[in-house]
Amino acid sequence: MSTTNIQLQPRVIIFTAPSGAGKTAISHGVMARLPNLAFSVSATTRLKRENEIDGKDYYFLSVDEFKKKKDNGEFLESEEVYPGIFYGTLKSEIERMAKEGKVIVFDVDVKGAASLKRYFGDSALAVSIHVPIEQLEERLIKRGTETPETLATRLSKAQKEMEFEDDADVVIPNIDLNTAIADAYKVIFDFLQTSN
Numbered sequence: 001m002s003t004t005n006i007q008l009q010p011r012v013i014i015f016t017a018p019s020g021a022g023k024t025a026i027s028h029g030v031m032a033r034l035p036n037l038a039f040s041v042s043a044t045t046r047l048k049r050e051n052e053i054d055g056k057d058y059y060f061l062s063v064d065e066f067k068k069k070k071d072n073g074e075f076l077e078s079e080e081v082y083p084g085i086f087y088g089t090l091k092s093e094i095e096r097m098a099k100e101g102k103v104i105v106f107d108v109d110v111k112g113a114a115s116l117k118r119y120f121g122d123s124a125l126a127v128s129i130h131v132p133i134e135q136l137e138e139r140l141i142k143r144g145t146e147t148p149e150t151l152a153t154r155l156s157k158a159q160k161e162m163e164f165e166d167d168a169d170v171v172i173p174n175i176d177l178n179t180a181i182a183d184a185y186k187v188i189f190d191f192l193q194t195s196n
Helices: 023-033 063-071 091-099 110-123 133-143 148-162 177-194
Strands: 012-016 037-039 075-082 085-090 103-108 124-130 170-173
Touching (some): 012 110, 063 075, 063 085, 075 110, 085 103, 103 110, 170 177
């Protein structure tokens, strides 16, 4: 991973899970209860979904824009998550939140989570969200955003990603969203108390 000039070492919470497992809903649920948490907005080359806002949900970039930023060393980590679809964490985003004294929340795939955990070390808590594959398939179908081909790709990727759950600091099942949010809140609250 490339070196960075981030001067401050913020505390970070890294949420990871296969697409459709609920990591975004859980991370936002925890953030509503802990006001010092701030969401790190990732950059992506995927198409913007209805109701998503550029700069709030993601920084939506063209593949050329993304590659230029990568070549310029502007990413802390980046991955080609699906063929031709890139995601990454901008160093400028982390520096801005670190200066504000925020605890930074990441919502990333397993490779991104591993890179961030390596970089931040003990300042990071890696939280993996687990959903049985059958429930994951139901959720992705209900989203209404998947073709049969993209659904098959996501489910195949999800099964591979679940093999990395043991690398997380904690695994939280998401069978019931409210319970998962409460479980994540407790784990994160305890982490922040002990890492002060």
